Amino acid sequence: xxxxxxxxxxxxxxxxxxxxxxxxxxxxxxxxxxxxxxxxxxxxxxxxxxxxxxxxxxxxxxxxxxxxxxxxxxxxxxxxxxxxxxxxxxxxxxxxxxxxxxxxxxx
Numbered sequence: 001x002x003x004x005x006x007x008x009x010x011x012x013x014x015x016x017x018x019x020x021x022x023x024x025x026x027x028x029x030x031x032x033x034x035x036x037x038x039x040x041x042x043x044x045x046x047x048x049x050x051x052x053x054x055x056x057x058x059x060x061x062x063x064x065x066x067x068x069x070x071x072x073x074x075x076x077x078x079x080x081x082x083x084x085x086x087x088x089x090x091x092x093x094x095x096x097x098x099x100x101x102x103x104x105x106x107x
Contacts, residue, residue: 002031009034015058064101068094 004012009030013022016037025033059067075090 006030059100059104061101061104064097064104068097068101071097 006027009027010022010025013019013025013030013034016034019033019037022030071090071094075087075094078086078090
């Protein structure tokens, strides 16, 4: 978890009930709170991005569309910079969100 970004840690923390003030916490505080919550519920080891996946499943269609729009803007910026790696990353994230939006509509 030490190698995760603050943004990823915030996504995980949002999925854990009882943690408040997530947006103002620093990385060390987030890690401490998440580890503390996992120690109390340590039934099985968690995957690296499990909290991120949970938060994506809780997103509404409107939230998904906003995220897709933001990623498209980032992709365009990466294209202007000629950053092929980021272009590919943004393409995959957009694709994943589109699939998720189809699941949300069908349920």
